[in-house]
Amino acid sequence: MAETAIELANVSVTVNRVSLLKNVSAGIPKGKITALIGPNGAGKTTLVLAILGVIPYEGEIFFIRKGRRETTRPRIGYVPQRLDFDRGLPLTVLDFLTLSSQRRPLWLGYQQAKRDKALEALREIGVEHLRERQIGRLSGGELQRVMLAMAISRDPEILLLDEPAAGVDVSGEVLFCEFMTRVQREGHLTMMIVSHDLSIVTGHAEHVICLNRTVQCQGGAPEVLTPENIMAVYGPHAGLYRHGKDTRPGASATCIHPLHHK
Amino acid sequence: MESLFATIYSLMDTALPFAWAASLFMKRAFLEIMLITPLCAIVGIQVVNYRMAFFSDAISHSAFAGIALGLLLNINPLLTMVVFGVLVALGIAKFKTRSDLPMDTIIGVFFAATIALGIAIISARKGLSQTLSPFLFGDVLTIAEMEIAITFALFAVVLIFIALSYNRLLLTGINEPLARSQDIPVKIYNYIFAIILAVVVTVGIRTIGMLLITALLIVPPASARNVSRNVRQMFWYSLVFAWVSGIAGLVISFYTDIATGASIILTASLCFLLTFIISLVRR
Numbered sequence: 311m312a313e314t315a316i317e318l319a320n321v322s323v324t325v326n327r328v329s330l331l332k333n334v335s336a337g338i339p340k341g342k343i344t345a346l347i348g349p350n351g352a353g354k355t356t357l358v359l360a361i362l363g364v365i366p367y368e369g370e371i372f373f374i375r376k377g378r379r380e381t382t383r384p385r386i387g388y389v390p391q392r393l394d395f396d397r398g399l400p401l402t403v404l405d406f407l408t409l410s411s412q413r414r415p416l417w418l419g420y421q422q423a424k425r426d427k428a429l430e431a432l433r434e435i436g437v438e439h440l441r442e443r444q445i446g447r448l449s450g451g452e453l454q455r456v457m458l459a460m461a462i463s464r465d466p467e468i469l470l471l472d473e474p475a476a477g478v479d480v481s482g483e484v485l486f487c488e489f490m491t492r493v494q495r496e497g498h499l500t501m502m503i504v505s506h507d508l509s510i511v512t513g514h515a516e517h518v519i520c521l522n523r524t525v526q527c528q529g530g531a532p533e534v535l536t537p538e539n540i541m542a543v544y545g546p547h548a549g550l551y552r553h554g555k556d557t558r559p560g561a562s563a564t565c566i567h568p569l570h571h572k
Numbered sequence: 573m574e575s576l577f578a579t580i581y582s583l584m585d586t587a588l589p590f591a592w593a594a595s596l597f598m599k600r601a602f603l604e605i606m607l608i609t610p611l612c613a614i615v616g617i618q619v620v621n622y623r624m625a626f627f628s629d630a631i632s633h634s635a636f637a638g639i640a641l642g643l644l645l646n647i648n649p650l651l652t653m654v655v656f657g658v659l660v661a662l663g664i665a666k667f668k669t670r671s672d673l674p675m676d677t678i679i680g681v682f683f684a685a686t687i688a689l690g691i692a693i694i695s696a697r698k699g700l701s702q703t704l705s706p707f708l709f710g711d712v713l714t715i716a717e718m719e720i721a722i723t724f725a726l727f728a729v730v731l732i733f734i735a736l737s738y739n740r741l742l743l744t745g746i747n748e749p750l751a752r753s754q755d756i757p758v759k760i761y762n763y764i765f766a767i768i769l770a771v772v773v774t775v776g777i778r779t780i781g782m783l784l785i786t787a788l789l790i791v792p793p794a795s796a797r798n799v800s801r802n803v804r805q806m807f808w809y810s811l812v813f814a815w816v817s818g819i820a821g822l823v824i825s826f827y828t829d830i831a832t833g834a835s836i837i838l839t840a841s842l843c844f845l846l847t848f849i850i851s852l853v854r855r
Contacts (some may be wrong), residue, residue, distance in 0.1 A: 311681060326672070330709060359749065362749075362752070362753040363752070364749050364752045383755070384754060388750065388753040388754075390747070390750060393746075393747055393750065394747065395746045395747050396621065396623070396745075396746070399621065399746070399797070399803055400797055400800040400802055400803065400806050401742075401746070401802065401803055402801070402803075403801045405802055405803045405804075406746075408739075409739045409742060409743050409746075409803075410739070410743055410754050412739060413736070413739065414739075415734070415735050415736075415738035415739060415758065415807075416738065416739055416803045416804055416807075417738065417743070417803065417804050417807035417808060418735075421802065444801070444802075464754070561661065
């Protein structure tokens with residue numbers, strides 16, 4: 311068993327007396343890609359927000375660093391499922407990335423080092439050409455990639471991606487899968503992806519947690535991603551599901567890499 | 573402080589050799605406007621970003637009750653206006669965390685309650701209504717040197733806060749969960765910003781009036797947004813539009829006898845219209 315990066319111990323979330331998560335206990339392995347799967351309303355996003363410390367929860371979330379369990383959060387890169395924001399805001403992609411890393415107010419210009427770091431992250435995700443575009447004018451796929459660039463520009467120890475392929479076009483998906491492959495190969499980053507898209511899950515995840523208010527199954531991808539488990543989590547039509555219902559040939563065929571790349 | 577102001581006035585005589593700037597009351601009005609308009613603009617950028625125009629309106633209208641309370645209790649009404657405004661701002665912010673009601677509904681409740689309180693006091697004490705009129709429409713021409721000094725101190729404090737937290741405030745306004753995921757203490761920033769907004773709004777009422785102060789907060793940043801391509805431009809254009817509207821409004825009011833607050837906001841609105849047309853042409 312690989313070293314654990316995040317340990318969830320009886321995590322429960324209740325909002326307005328409605329239980330969204332109940333006694334979730336799971337381990338997220340260090341330096342690997344974990345997929346969090348489950349039907350709509352299973353509490354996947356809620357669990358991500360609890361790990362981020364954005365919503366209150368019961369139970370404990372530990373971050374294991376150098377063999378010690380800590381409750382202090384390390385640097386976490388986060389890509390939300392959907393970014394609701396004021397699309398008329400004159401904010402360029404470069405503004406957006408430096409916003410989170412730079413303390414000097416943006417109206418006094420960029421700090422050279424922060425600017426370089428942001429450009430490096432944009433380059434890594436293949437969206438450097440968007441740097442002067444306003445974020446409100448990006449397509450859904452472009453925005454997702456910019457969000458991913460923002461997340462990695464913070465040099466995170468943990469990366470949490472909530473439905474990263476939602477709204478991404480085919481070329482975006484290729485880049486995204488290449489990024490995941492690279493992360494896997496390097497093995498420095500602990501990554502958790504919430505995804506409906508089984509092609510992404512089967513293509514990249516090394517560890518899988520099936521969630522439906524509580525943990526239904528968890529373990530190494532080959533053991534967990536059995537037809538029986540998938541059917542139990544998603545229902546009998548799971549095998550047909552692809553993101554965006556894009557039926558064009560090759561639309562979701564970009565994550566067909568073998569399960570393990572190492 | 574007197575000698576400091578005397579020096580400033582003599583410098584103004586050299587720099588502004590115009591008829592409108594000759595009298596002492598116009599010099600004081602000019603100084604106050606040079607401070608209050610950019611102050612409102614830098615706070616207003618976040619008001620627009622946070623969609624807090626209605627919140628700001630509720631604070632400015634709460635001044636009605638704040639002033640009435642001061643007059644009733646025989647305390648300086650300027651002080652009660654600011655303190656009451658801050659309490660209303662904190663009340664709305666606290667209520668929001670404890671209620672599932674939409675923000676505009678909560679603000680609407682506070683808005684109505686404070687206006688009703690003001691009317692209740694004024695109607696019970698008939699003599700008070702005269703004293704309120706300068707606060708409704710503003711009266712920058714009677715501004716005192718002490719008030720200019722207070723505005724200057726407030727400007728300095730707000731500028732330091734905005735300089736230290738501008739990026740974080742902006743990110744919080746864009747998306748709160750994203751900001752919180754980056755360890756930004758969103759709640760603390762929200763409270764501090766609510767307090768700053770309440771103080772700026774209530775201090776600005778003396779110049780622009782409670783009916784129009786929200787306009788001074790949102791119109792210059794809105795005009796800036798029409799023509800800005802990035803965050804840096806939005807900030808500086810907001811300042812420029814606020815200054816231009818303020819000074820042009822003051823000069824226009826001197827030659828036309830229009831209330832200064834109204835002429836400033838009309839000038840700012842004209843700026844908005846022009847920048848809006850520019851934005852349409854650019855598309």
